[in-house]
Amino acid sequence: MQSRRSPGFWLLITLVWIVVGFLLAPMFITVPISLTPTRFVSMPDGEYSLRHYETVFTGDAWLGPLGDSAMVGIGATLIATFVGGAAAIGLWRIGGRAARIIGVLALMPMIVPPIVTALALSRAWVTLGLFDTVIGVILSHAILGMPFVFMTTSAALEGLDPRIVEAARSLGAGPFRVVRDVIVPNVRAGLVTGGLFAFMISWDEIIVTLFVSSRSVFTLPRKIWSDIRDNLDPAVAAVSTLMIVATLVAATLYLARDLLRARTGATR
């Protein structure tokens, strides 16, 4: 396929980069708007100001939600990684029809539309006294993140030779030691990737959060949501810019590490 490339192929590549432009461009509009000196959303007219970043970093209006989001995100990630990862490992060892059925069950929170989950959890949390509590929001986000940890860990386990477990068992390791010292180190990449997914899902979650919390837990997406609905505040652009920069830094690091690894030919 690579020997001869028709003009048609290069036409396609051009179209594809236009699509990529469409995917990436809108995110950069927040940068100039966040630097506007005016109090309303506008393109800066030769004059720039950092006042909206000052708004974000002073006072409780933005730092409060930021703290809530971080706390909820970390809690949800820990629970989702522990519960989802443990189940993936257990079912990998158990196997059979029961494991397959539970495997589908574990994916349900990912499949059910978020608004339906929101309704269900809202009712349940009111009954259980978890409504508008940190624990309640953490649990909701953990439920949404679990399927992702389950999937990535299961995928990592697929590449693991089951005989490694038998070897450890025959050398006298109990089930607990096998999991801790043999299986977990081998699927660490799957657990970490899943945990990262779980954190990002929690960090970005809005629909379920709107239904399981009201005032005492106020996450960052909730703050952005109410600001977008009330009026267009350039502070939202400043927060957006910060979040996008964080994403880009992470992506660059990933790309650099990946390239470096390909260059040196290292395997792990």
Add this chain to the structure above:
Amino acid sequence: MPSPADQTASGSGAPLAHRLGRLDPYWWLVAPLLIVTIGLFLVPLFNILLLSVTDPEPGLQNYERLATASAPMRVFMTTLRICAVTTVIAIVLGYCVAYAMAHLEGLHQRLLLVAVLIPLWVSVLVRAFSWLVLLRDQGPVNDWLIGAGLIDEPLKLVRNELGVVIGMVHYLIPYAVLPIYAVMRGLDNRLLFASRSLGASPATTFFRVYLPLTLPGVFAAMVIVFVFGLGFYVTPAVLGGGRVVMLAESVSVAILQTVRWGYGAAQSVVLLVLTLILIGIMGRTVGLKRGFG
């Protein structure tokens, strides 16, 4: 491959304590997930189902209203129309991107992959905000078009269905690219050489060989994009400006504004059933795992 544990779990007759003793210890690892998923997710979900036929009074009147009144029907048709249009656009563009990614090498391919993955990590709220700012009447797109002399009055690009479709296509393209790309990557390229060497033109090779072979990926992508679209809440709410009400927002209005739980529950049951049917079809045909990339 049924394991001994499987038979133990489904076997009967033995006293519970005895059966627990024989149970594979690895079930302890699965227990937390079972407890959380069943107790804190499926039971609440079942409650919603119950609520839809008991609130405000027992009976099917909530569903009757959904089927007969004009407002819910309009919401339903709007949702299906937007999802269909969005799916077609996202799949066509996604197929092109996936094709380019599958046929490029090295840095160029890697850059493309990262460019497709980056939007996945950017908050859906941030993206909705960006589009709202870009597309509004005094926004940069309209400013630029007027400045270039192409139009005299700002185009209505947002707070209508067009804005919702733009925002949704933007969100869903990466989800269309990934399953298609996975299938293209797994394809044996020698089949294409075979087709060419037997005298087929590039166009024939593409339409008679390549396209049919990549259809499972396209199908999986279609289901995922469509199902995601059905449940969209943030994008229609922000970019539709209250004028474009889709199913998820209609549920939220029923609960948060008019506080009619039974009616909202009935709508969400419809949404859930539709979603499960589509995912079920995908699971049967291309497999859940492949579908989700």
